[in-house]
Amino acid sequence: GENVEQHPSTLSVQEGDSAVIKCTYSDSASNYFPWYKQELGKGPQLIIDIRSNVGEKKDQRIAVTLNKTAKHFSLHITETQPEDSAVYFCAGDSNYQLIWGAGTKLIIKP
Amino acid sequence: GAGVSQSPSNKVTEKGKDVELRCDPISGHTALYWYRQSLGQGLEFLIYFQGNSAPDKSGLPSDRFSAERTGGSVSTLTIQRTQQEDSAVYLCASSRGGGGGNQPQHFGEGTRLSIL
Numbered sequence: 334g335e336n337v338e339q340h341p342s343t344l345s346v347q348e349g350d351s352a353v354i355k356c357t358y359s360d361s362a363s364n365y366f367p368w369y370k371q372e373l374g375k376g377p378q379l380i381i382d383i384r385s386n387v388g389e390k391k392d393q394r395i396a397v398t399l400n401k402t403a404k405h406f407s408l409h410i411t412e413t414q415p416e417d418s419a420v421y422f423c424a425g426d427s428n429y430q431l432i433w434g435a436g437t438k439l440i441i442k443p
Numbered sequence: 444g445a446g447v448s449q450s451p452s453n454k455v456t457e458k459g460k461d462v463e464l465r466c467d468p469i470s471g472h473t474a475l476y477w478y479r480q481s482l483g484q485g486l487e488f489l490i491y492f493q494g495n496s497a498p499d500k501s502g503l504p505s506d507r508f509s510a511e512r513t514g515g516s517v518s519t520l521t522i523q524r525t526q527q528e529d530s531a532v533y534l535c536a537s538s539r540g541g542g543g544g545n546q547p548q549h550f551g552e553g554t555r556l557s558i559l
Contacts, residue, residue, distance in 0.1 A: 422485065434485070
């Protein structure tokens with residue numbers, strides 16, 4: 334079955350700098366890779382997703398890249414702001430469900 | 444539009460009591476998922492519904508846990524004879540389509556369960 338690994342577990346960056354979170358997956362049949370942001374005390378919210386027929390997708394300051402050959406995908410956040418502080422989860426699809434990474438706590442230093 | 448709604452938002456109960464958690468998915472979403480999240484941890488899959496059927500109950504931690512879904516809509520997760528290790532946030536998510544994992548899941552805000 335699918336296994337998704339995410340790193341780093343904690344990432345601290347200076348406000349205004351970029352942040353990159355990486356995930357690897359094991360199932361070559363996976364085709365859908367979403368990223369979620371979870372703020373304290375709230376449910377995870379979808380921020381961006383990518384399907385296997387594209388290599389990159391952007392939405393303002395957020396981008397996701399996918400390398401199907403190497404089975405890894407990454408979240409890029411540019412010009413980080415205090416409101417980007419949260420836990421971020423990656424996932425990959427497997428049959429009827431999503432298999433989740435363990436999460437990355439992103440800290441934005443003022 | 445309305446998102447996924449969970450109730451109660453917080454529940455405190457004594458060890459040994461039964462609790463029932465409710466999830467109202469987004470209208471028209473046929474797939475529904477329950478997860479458990481312990482403090483500072485990731486998402487632990489519990490159960491998946493497609494319509495009213497639960498093809499995969501493999502994530503339920505013990506036979507004290509059960510879930511049902513009626514009318515292809517509302518779902519309830521029941522925990523019997525609660526234990527302290529059941530304390531966690533219980534999250535519900537729903538998605539469109541025939542149950543493939545390749546659709547976005549939309550989450551509720553969760554129920555924070557505390558067992559005294």
